[in-house]
Amino acid sequence: MNFSRIYSEFERIALYLAMFSAALIMAMSLWITYDVITRTFFGFASPWAFDLSEYSLVWITFLGAPWVLMQDRHVRIELLVDVLPRPVQRVLGVGVCIVGVFMCAILAWRTGVAAIEYYERNVMMARIWRIPRIWPYFVIPLGSGLLSVAFLLRLALYLREQDPEASLRSKASAGQESGLMPIGNDTDGV
Numbered sequence: 223m224n225f226s227r228i229y230s231e232f233e234r235i236a237l238y239l240a241m242f243s244a245a246l247i248m249a250m251s252l253w254i255t256y257d258v259i260t261r262t263f264f265g266f267a268s269p270w271a272f273d274l275s276e277y278s279l280v281w282i283t284f285l286g287a288p289w290v291l292m293q294d295r296h297v298r299i300e301l302l303v304d305v306l307p308r309p310v311q312r313v314l315g316v317g318v319c320i321v322g323v324f325m326c327a328i329l330a331w332r333t334g335v336a337a338i339e340y341y342e343r344n345v346m347m348a349r350i351w352r353i354p355r356i357w358p359y360f361v362i363p364l365g366s367g368l369l370s371v372a373f374l375l376r377l378a379l380y381l382r383e384q385d386p387e388a389s390l391r392s393k394a395s396a397g398q399e400s401g402l403m404p405i406g407n408d409t410d411g412v
Contacts, residue, residue: 225382229375229392233292236372240289250278269350284365288372294390303387311387312380319377323370330366337363380382 257271290296303311339345340355347355380386 224376225378229379232375233289236289236368238293240370246278246282247315250275250282261333262311270286273347273349274365280358281361284361288368291369291372291376292393293396294394308385310389315380315386316377319373319380322373323377325364326373330363330370333359333366334363 229363253268253271254275257268261267286310303314337356337360340359347353347358376390379389383389
């Protein structure tokens with residue numbers, strides 16, 4: 223399997239997870255609206271909505287982050303990066319990717335250990351919803367592991383591409399005019 227195919231397949235997986243995150247955001251807006259309306263006009267609250275929103279925010283963050291990184295749509299200081307010479311951009315990009323791989327791998331490992339302990343000890347959430355703690359939080363090691371893979375793929379991009387910043391810039395700007403995102407076969411610069 224060549225690099226472009228691996229990159230494209232991982233990008234597709236990340237896209238589907240980001241779409242699930244977007245659906246969670248839409249659902250969360252509905253149940254929060256429901257909670258506000260029932261509290262304001264009917265005098266009763268829905269305490270489950272707060273807990274569900276809290277859990278959803280964790281899922282949204284960790285399932286959407288790999289796609290955001292792969293599309294280069296994360297927060298970065300482009301003003302500084304763009305004025306640097308290309309070799310310095312490459313070294314900086316490689317360094318950031320190496321740090322990102324290790325930090326996300328450590329986060330995946332440590333939260334994975336905690337998740338296994340939650341599961342083995344059957345730790346329950348002390349909230350309105352009395353559910354096993356593993357369910358809201360197993361997504362943290364999963365998402366962190368996927369972020370490690372995304373950083374590894376970016377590292378490979380920095381090592382393989384002549385101008386990786388241009389490739390990443392084209393990914394970040396794709397769909398800005400129309401709002402439509404290319405799905406799957408977009409391997410510009412990869």
